[in-house]
Amino acid sequence: LQITVFTYTHSFCCSLILDILFCFPADARSLVSQARNEAAEFRKKWGYEMPVDVLAKWIADKAQIYTQHAYMRPLGVVAMVLGYDEEKNAQLFKCDPAGHFFGHKATSAGLKEQEAINFLEKKMKDSPQFSYDETVQIAISALQSVLQEDFKATEIEVGVVRKEDRVFRSLTTEEIDQHLTAISERD
Incomplete structure (x- = not known):
């Protein structure tokens, strides 16, 4: 297992979303690629950066889908999604491979x-x-x-x-x- 940090979005006026992944690197790269695409599509569709809680929910939903089918191996990723936006200030969410995500003030x-x-x-x-x-x-x-x-x-x-x-x-x-x-x- 490896700890990896990825930046999803960076807009000087709106938000910064980071994802700290405790993971199998291949699973992390795949998930980050899909999440970046999802964040870009959200920005294109709605005209503002994807909120942190929305991205965390998307990651958790994606992980949960992998638990529904016998032919799919669950993702080996625990994601901590950190972000800051003008509306809700600093936020931290932890997403696990089972598809749960929870907000925290501090976690591990x-x-x-x-x-x-x-x-x-x-x-x-x-x-x-x-x-x-x-x-x-x-x-x-x-x-x-x-x-x-x-x-x-x-x-x-x-x-x-x-x-x-x-x-x-x-x-x-x-x-x-x-x-x-x-x-x-x-x-």
Whole structure:
């Protein structure tokens, strides 16, 4: 299995939709290709970018179809669809191979998924609003807690999208090191 990040749409005035896939790469490429086509057709038909929840529902419906027929292998993809639009602000949906999709404030997928979700729920219970730095540090802390190991900046990748620029980017090693230092000083 592999973790892959794809960008579906990017419109500076409307939305950015990312899909983080925990998957078999071939299934992911196929699903992303179809989803990009669906998003383009939606934009052509309606004149605006496809909302995040609509894309998540489309992905879940597509996955569910694969469970209905014996001759079709279910997709080996867990998709986290992240996006921002002017109407509903930031949104996060998780779509599973069975065709379920749910909105989340924070979630996890893969090995030790439930442990990570429990960690995030504890953090979110006290204060559901976090600054940018706090959000990145909580995500790294969740990974450290679940895997029970301290990381070096070169051992992990952190991707972010900010409301201001709406562009997905990976943090540099120096930025990750600053966050790791802040975490160790706090603990």
